[in-house]
Amino acid sequence: MSALWKWNLRQISRQIWVPIAAFAALGLATAAGAVLAKPFLPADLGLKIGADSVGTLLQILASSMLTVTTFSLSIMLSAFGSAAGSATPRAIKLLQEDDVSRSVLATFMGVFIFALAGLIGLQSGVYDASGRLVLFIVTLAVVTAVVVQLVRWIGHLADFGRLGDTLARLETAATAALQERLANPFLGGHRLSLTEAATPGHIIPAPTTGYLQTLDMKGLEQGAKLAGVRLAITVLPGHFVHERAPVAHVLGDKALDEKTERFIASRFVVAETRTYEQDPRFGILALSEVASRALSPAVNDPGTAIGILGRQVRVLAHWHIRPEPELIYPSLSVAELSLGDMMTDAFAAIARDGAGLIEVQIRLQKMLMALYDIDPALFGPEALKLSDRALALAEAALVLDDDKNTLHALNAQLHARRLPADPLGRAT
Structure with a gap:
């Protein structure tokens, strides 16, 4: 199986809608859990602990979270502008992927969706007394999460988007990418020698124009083995390529058929911009x-x-x-x-x-x-x-x-x- 799905999964997981969707799913799960838990709860337990007040709590959450979310978005946009103006626009991506900001914003927006789902359920009669108890308990947990995130957010805002914070993020990203590359300098393949780089066989061009973001080394190894050849990978993540630019070539005189060439070219992920992760x-x-x-x-x-x-x-x-990096893909030689x-x-x-x-x-x-x-x-x-x-x-x-x-x-x-x-x- 190709390793590109892991790369794609990481990219998707960084999208802010993922945790927001998780909170929305929590609202639906709470409604379903209330129905399933009904046989196991005393009918009057919710009345004894005041579960009827859950509607008021949800209304407070719905109104306040919308305001807080809007305010937080304005702060984030201001931080992006500050980073672009005082540092470099290339740093905005790091701020967008900031774990605390994404977590806080997703919590606020997700809690808003959760509160709406709960209010709709209450008004439509989905919850009986036992159901309101389940909703009340989950709502208390959600309120606790909101308080924790508010405290984190207030502390985080002291430096978020400032020049020092942006420089620290850039240094951390560069260091992490360099350490990862040095731990695996040839991405699991052989070192590409000067002789191998200077004597190309069948040339594989880039699939499209843009910046190379990552290589599917596992897929390249599979393609090379199926074709019975060894491949020289001549570009690394961060290189700008175009449709006529070679990204790899066969070591030897054997030619590839069109289908194999397209498959190998598709293992090079090319996009509009560079990323810090492998560059x-x-x-x-x-x-x-x-x-x-x-x-x-x-x-x-x-x-x-x-x-x-x-x-x-x-x-x-x-x-x-x-001295001796691990060899995982013996059919590939990679530029250093x-x-x-x-x-x-x-x-x-x-x-x-x-x-x-x-x-x-x-x-x-x-x-x-x-x-x-x-x-x-x-x-x-x-x-x-x-x-x-x-x-x-x-x-x-x-x-x-x-x-x-x-x-x-x-x-x-x-x-x-x-x-x-x-x-x-x-x-x-």
Whole structure:
């Protein structure tokens, strides 16, 4: 069975209508439960504990939840606008998928639907005394859930949509995607060698135009085995593809029939936008976008860019080389994620847009030194390239010779594999 159903199920589960529908189902289940529980409850028990007041409770819930839901929606829209304006529009997706916001809004809207269903049942005579007791008990549980969600919502609103909150979400998304990829660097297949990438056989084009969001590796393995071939997967989630762009090719001279080619192409999920889930570079790029906006003359906030440099280092510091990744799909060879591309995504735009700001340039050089210090063999070559590029940009933009000399000294220290003077030998 194809693994795409799991991907589709995850996408559906993130839709806000899912928990809302669950609360609506709770209202219907309560009506059904009241009928089923009737034989097991004393006829006068509901009267003794005041279950007749359930109608008043439901009316309060119905009227208040509609107001609270409308108010919460306005807050969420305001937070989306704030994130798009102060950070980047690419961060809105993370706010939309915020678990607390979705849970709270779904609870409020679901309770409204539950209250309506209960009122309709009461007015239509569905509930007798025992039924009202069941409805009363469920309503008390629902009221408790509302109180808990209100407390969570009030605490959550203090930071929701603010710049710091948005940056933290972007860093978390980038880190999670990178860690997942590093744990499975070739998505369960072999490493695609340079020779295999440079000698394509039968080429499989993309099914449509857009961004690759995920690959159905299980389906690709099945297709390759049925055709009796090995496949080279040359694109990764986040790549932009079109109908004539190759996404895979056969390793060898064997040709595929049209049906097999269509099946293999359909295992590449292409959509209009990128997602953070399996695309580590997207989170890194989004952080760089925020830094570029902060460095623009209209915003003039170098402090935010300096903070983002630290976040980029924290994300990249998780990079490690797994010696023997698990091989699950022996018929597939997959291109690896490029550390050079990741580091360029993280620092190149900030070096360009902050070229004339000495405080940004100093921090950039020191962050590159920090990465070199973490793992010289892994980060060193790219750190040197980016340091030289940043120095060249700064030389063209800075005015004072003292500032230029400071950056030259930092760049020379990196090339000499020395850290800045510090009693503990650390990059500060």
